[in-house]
Amino acid sequence: MLKLNRVNKIFNEGTADEKIALEDVNLELKQGDFVTIIGSNGAGKSTLMNIISGVLFPDEGRVEIGGSVVNQLKEHQRAPLIGRVFQDPMAGTAPTMTIEENLAMAYSRNRPRKLRKGVTKARRDMFQEYLETLHLGLENRLTAKVGLLSGGERQALSLLMATFTQPKVLLLDEHTAALDPARASLITQLTKRIVADSGLTTLMVTHNMQQAIDLGNRLIMMDKGMIILDVPPEQKGSLTIERLLKEFERLRGEKFASDRAVLG
Numbered sequence: 001m002l003k004l005n006r007v008n009k010i011f012n013e014g015t016a017d018e019k020i021a022l023e024d025v026n027l028e029l030k031q032g033d034f035v036t037i038i039g040s041n042g043a044g045k046s047t048l049m050n051i052i053s054g055v056l057f058p059d060e061g062r063v064e065i066g067g068s069v070v071n072q073l074k075e076h077q078r079a080p081l082i083g084r085v086f087q088d089p090m091a092g093t094a095p096t097m098t099i100e101e102n103l104a105m106a107y108s109r110n111r112p113r114k115l116r117k118g119v120t121k122a123r124r125d126m127f128q129e130y131l132e133t134l135h136l137g138l139e140n141r142l143t144a145k146v147g148l149l150s151g152g153e154r155q156a157l158s159l160l161m162a163t164f165t166q167p168k169v170l171l172l173d174e175h176t177a178a179l180d181p182a183r184a185s186l187i188t189q190l191t192k193r194i195v196a197d198s199g200l201t202t203l204m205v206t207h208n209m210q211q212a213i214d215l216g217n218r219l220i221m222m223d224k225g226m227i228i229l230d231v232p233p234e235q236k237g238s239l240t241i242e243r244l245l246k247e248f249e250r251l252r253g254e255k256f257a258s259d260r261a262v263l264g
């Protein structure tokens, strides 16, 4: 469903500021895989997400989504293929629009222009049903402006908007990191449920090692632009933070250093 073949990305090549952000990255996700990504600061995690979504283009290598090479497609052209939730709850929704208008916008994302009808009665009923699945009471606030929602509510709405059109790939970019622990836990549980119910192929970046261990069927660790560890489904169940840190030390000959990593 998602395939990266020998992807390279260098920033400021040939200057004193040269940074190899991705080096020969190979990654393949099968339909329904839920892969969590951890790594030290500057490991290349955001660059990887940006290369997949078309915010950035690789210098070399191939990106395939759903069996098609998308290297030439710009971000907006890939939008129907990709659902993305960002760290910032403000990023995924339009604050001055209502909940139902935001949902209508997301719903229209991969429909032909003539079918983009905005909010119809049938759609309102459908949106209400989707919102009910969040168990946050948002189904009763369809005409409330999204700017009035709490960070957790907005992130739940972003998650719904990113997933209910069944994209080929769901990208979760530290999407619980800006929330307080209770709300982060709520969004984590919602993520688990939505991904399990929808069977979406998912890639999630997190600095929280325990979250990376608890969610998904595969875990990859990045360092200095490379995927240095890929824990398959059959080994993921027995992973611990201690084992991950030891593994990093064994592979890199140094201790895992990340000023933002949440180790417990």
Ligand SMILES: Nc1ncnc2c1ncn2[C@@H]1O[C@H](COP(=O)(O)OP(=O)(O)OP(=O)(O)O)[C@@H](O)[C@H]1O
Pocket (backbone or CB within 6 Å): 011, 012, 019, 020, 021, 039, 040, 041, 042, 043, 044, 045, 046, 047, 048
């Ligand atoms: N637009 C850019 N211009 C120059 N260098 C960049 C740019 N974006 C990223 N980099 C560099 O590329 C490397 C990878 O950055 P990236 O943001 O992908 O890492 P990350 O794993 O997401 O880090 P963090 O966990 O700190 O967010 C870093 O060395 C970073 O400084």
